[in-house]
Amino acid sequence: xxxxxxxxxxxxAAKSPLLGFAMFSPAILYIVLVIGLPFVMAVFxxxxxxxxxxxxxxxxxxxxxxxxxxxxxFQKSLQNSIVFTIASQIIVMVCxxxxxxxxxxxxxxxxxxxxxxxxPWVAPVSLGTIGWxxxxxxxxxxxxxxxxWLHLVKPFDTPMWLGEPRLAMTSVVLVHxxxxxxxxxxxxxxxRTAIPxxxxxxxxxxxxxxxRTTFQINLPMMKPIIAVALLxxxxxxxxxxxxxxxLTAGGPFDSTQTLPSFAFATGITGSDLAAxxxxxxxxxxxxxxxxxxMLRMAHRAEMA
Amino acid sequence: MTNNIPLPPVKRPLGLTILSALMAAGAxxxxxxxxxxxxxxxxxxxxxxxxxLVAGIALGLWKLWNSARVFLFFLLVLEIAxxxxxxxxxxxxxxxxxxxxxxxxxxxxxxxxxxxxQTLDVRHAFGEASAWPNTVKALVLTIFTGxxxxxxxxxxxxxxxxxxxxxxxxxxxxxxxxxxxxxxxxYLFTQTEYAQWxxxxxxxxLAVVAITLLLAVPAAYALARLTGRWxxxxxxxxxxTYLVPPTLxxxxxxxxxxxxxxQDSLWSLVLVYPSITVPFSIWLLMGFFKSxxxxxxxxxxxxxxxxFGAFIKLVIPISTSGILTVVIFSFTLVTQEFVYAVxxxxxKAKQMxxxxxxxFLVLGDVYYWxxxxxxxxxASLPVAFFYNLFLDRFIAGFTVGAVKG
Numbered sequence: 001x002x003x004x005x006x007x008x009x010x011x012x013a014a015k016s017p018l019l020g021f022a023m024f025s026p027a028i029l030y031i032v033l034v035i036g037l038p039f040v041m042a043v044f045x046x047x048x049x050x051x052x053x054x055x056x057x058x059x060x061x062x063x064x065x066x067x068x069x070x071x072x073x074f075q076k077s078l079q080n081s082i083v084f085t086i087a088s089q090i091i092v093m094v095c096x097x098x099x100x101x102x103x104x105x106x107x108x109x110x111x112x113x114x115x116x117x118x119x120p121w122v123a124p125v126s127l128g129t130i131g132w133x134x135x136x137x138x139x140x141x142x143x144x145x146x147x148x149w150l151h152l153v154k155p156f157d158t159p160m161w162l163g164e165p166r167l168a169m170t171s172v173v174l175v176h177x178x179x180x181x182x183x184x185x186x187x188x189x190x191x192r193t194a195i196p197x198x199x200x201x202x203x204x205x206x207x208x209x210x211x212r213t214t215f216q217i218n219l220p221m222m223k224p225i226i227a228v229a230l231l232x233x234x235x236x237x238x239x240x241x242x243x244x245x246x247l248t249a250g251g252p253f254d255s256t257q258t259l260p261s262f263a264f265a266t267g268i269t270g271s272d273l274a275a276x277x278x279x280x281x282x283x284x285x286x287x288x289x290x291x292x293x294m295l296r297m298a299h300r301a302e303m304a
Numbered sequence: 305m306t307n308n309i310p311l312p313p314v315k316r317p318l319g320l321t322i323l324s325a326l327m328a329a330g331a332x333x334x335x336x337x338x339x340x341x342x343x344x345x346x347x348x349x350x351x352x353x354x355x356x357l358v359a360g361i362a363l364g365l366w367k368l369w370n371s372a373r374v375f376l377f378f379l380l381v382l383e384i385a386x387x388x389x390x391x392x393x394x395x396x397x398x399x400x401x402x403x404x405x406x407x408x409x410x411x412x413x414x415x416x417x418x419x420x421x422q423t424l425d426v427r428h429a430f431g432e433a434s435a436w437p438n439t440v441k442a443l444v445l446t447i448f449t450g451x452x453x454x455x456x457x458x459x460x461x462x463x464x465x466x467x468x469x470x471x472x473x474x475x476x477x478x479x480x481x482x483x484x485x486x487x488x489x490x491y492l493f494t495q496t497e498y499a500q501w502x503x504x505x506x507x508x509x510l511a512v513v514a515i516t517l518l519l520a521v522p523a524a525y526a527l528a529r530l531t532g533r534w535x536x537x538x539x540x541x542x543x544x545t546y547l548v549p550p551t552l553x554x555x556x557x558x559x560x561x562x563x564x565x566x567q568d569s570l571w572s573l574v575l576v577y578p579s580i581t582v583p584f585s586i587w588l589l590m591g592f593f594k595s596x597x598x599x600x601x602x603x604x605x606x607x608x609x610x611x612f613g614a615f616i617k618l619v620i621p622i623s624t625s626g627i628l629t630v631v632i633f634s635f636t637l638v639t640q641e642f643v644y645a646v647x648x649x650x651x652k653a654k655q656m657x658x659x660x661x662x663x664f665l666v667l668g669d670v671y672y673w674x675x676x677x678x679x680x681x682x683a684s685l686p687v688a689f690f691y692n693l694f695l696d697r698f699i700a701g702f703t704v705g706a707v708k709g
Contacts (some may be wrong), residue, residue: 019611020530024538027523027582034557034579035545041556050559095448102444108371113445115692116453122691123456123684124640126658130680131455134462134673140470142458142477150393155473182452186699210437228703239549242642246662260551260643267555268647277555284552291544298540 045277052271064278073254074279077262084258085238088176092233096184104192121182129246132175136161165255168248172256175247176237184229191225224297231290238286259283317425320365327362331355370430377421377435378442380414387411462677463488470674488674497653498679501660508570508656509638512577516634520582524589525615539590546583550643558647572648577641581634588701592626629697636691657683
């Protein structure tokens with residue numbers, strides 16, 4: 001019987017390449033056409049003079065890059081993209097690890113707490129960000145009201161959360177953190193539950209306290225999963241334009257402009273497709289780096 | 305069955321009895337006060353809840369439930385923190401001597417009870433546990449839950465507030481200073497295109513779900529089963545395309561959409577959105593199909609079904625939960641996407657809800673905050689609810705390889 005099934009299986013496998021090809025080629029074709037082709041076009045546009053409203057295309061070499069690199073707005077966007085991503089990822093990692101520890105053991109009401117914690121990630125980004133826009137409003141901000149109530153700021157000299165460069169930058173970083181902490185928390189939670197229970201228990205018997213178990217056993221064992229959370233978090237922050245677009249639209253004076261939002265402002269709002277494409281092409285090195293790191297991790301997991 | 309050796313009965317320390325009696329009396333006093341001052345409406349509800357809470361803790365302490373002790377501990381820590389804040393930020397700076405003395409007394413009393421709850425006798429009565437670890441956990445969870453869920457709570461508050469109340473900076477924004485109103489909801493559904501945007505989103509969502517299933521289910525099955533080692537590699541390559549963000553592709557795609565004549569049509573989104581749902585769906589389903597034993601299909605093929613027949617009649621029915629995950633995932637991604645929707649579509653009536661609300665509920669410079677917040681809340685909660693139900697499966701998709709378990 002076992003021999004018979006083995007034979008049939010191999011026959012099935014031998015017959016199926018054509019069927020297999022027919023089954024996955026539509027998806028591959030779609031991906032090539034709607035992701036691969038535009039990707040190549042984005043790079044190509046960056047070297048051309050494409051504009052909205054004209055169908056002519058000329059190759060202009062590095063002209064677009066030369067002009068955007070000199071523009072102060074672009075320099076600010078590049079710098080902001082890097083600063084926002086790094087700052088938010090540091091905060092997210094610290095908070096998500098703390099939250100994952102607190103959520104690990106089951107307790108009554110955990111499901112509800114998890115739902116509330118996850119809201120920022122699972123609700124549509126643009127809508128959550130409008131919620132923040134109301135919270136950070138220049139006149140009716142609830143934060144301002146609390147600060148006035150605590151006598152920390154004077155009623156007629158309140159902070160303009162989204163109107164002053166420094167405060168606006170902080171607000172953007174914090175909204176990014178707000179959105180990504182839930183995502184990283186659930187990923188880290190999945191990692192914590194996968195640690196074999198015997199190891200921390202053995203350490204506890206050997207007299208290791210909470211801090212030693214956390215820093216010398218749990219965190220090192222969770223390295224790969226922390227890397228996953230970090231890589232996805234980096235991509236989601238670095239390539240996001242929704243938060244900035246809705247919260248500040250890049251202002252005041254480009255102080256919160258990031259690469260994606262600047263690409264949108266030049267490419268779509270400003271009709272200069274080529275310059276916009278050139279700006280967005282600056283996302284590629286980071287994407288390539290992250291893809292490389294992920295492949296390396298997948299390879300390692302395969303070896304282990 | 306396991307308790308063959310009778311344990312000595314745990315004695316309740318005298319202090320604990322006194323404490324729970326005091327708290328029970330406190331609960332009664334709060335209720336009495338509520339009745340005497342004839343408070344009604346929110347005030348009465350608030351006082352009754354307080355009384356119930358205190359009575360509950362009193363009962364819990366009496367019965368030696370550790371959760372009651374931890375909860376009281378947690379409340380006391382919060383109280384001390386609050387009093388110290390008030391003392392240093394307000395009472396001392398404004399030289400309110402009487403208030404300062406009161407605050408110091410409260411802090412002292414709370415600290416005394418904290419200390420008492422950790423004494424050896426009490427610990428023994430509750431099974432030797434220190435109250436600190438659970439209290440710290442509760443504090444961390446309370447603070448984070450509060451911060452993370454706050455914007456949604458705030459949306460709910462604004463949804464039901466009168467404009468006069470909403471735009472009065474001297475009013476306490478946490479209270480309803482005027483009666484709650486449904487005016488914003490009425491405005492949203494009768495004076496704006498919000499309902500149309502919800503319909504648009506649902507329509508595009510369903511279309512994208514259908515396309516995603518048609519493309520991803522066969523592809524994932526083929527890659528999981530039929531092409532051996534190459535299947536795995538192609539799967540990873542497809543997953544990597546998930547990392548290519550809309551903010552890189554929207555500029556060339558806007559040209560493609562214009563060439564196809566789909567500008568300002570929802571069909572443009574139906575065409576493009578599967579590019580964000582298909583790669584991840586293939587990846588999720590591949591993991592799912594691999595967990596179905598091959599022998600099942602082989603048996604079906606012995607019974608005369610073709611490979612494709614076995615896939616349709618056998619594999620798909622068993623994979624309903626995986627397919628359902630993809631349905632929810634694709635639909636929620638459609639509601640969350642912003643970049644393509646804002647780039648391809650400009651007429652007001654054809655907006656998706658995620659773009660229509662921020663861009664078209666604002667008239668000139670005037671924000672109708674009540675209606676805006678209602679719009680955000682109504683669209684967010686159902687999406688969040690369904691996404692939350694299936695979240696563990698998505699996370700499994702993200703963490704494949706890094707976690708073995």
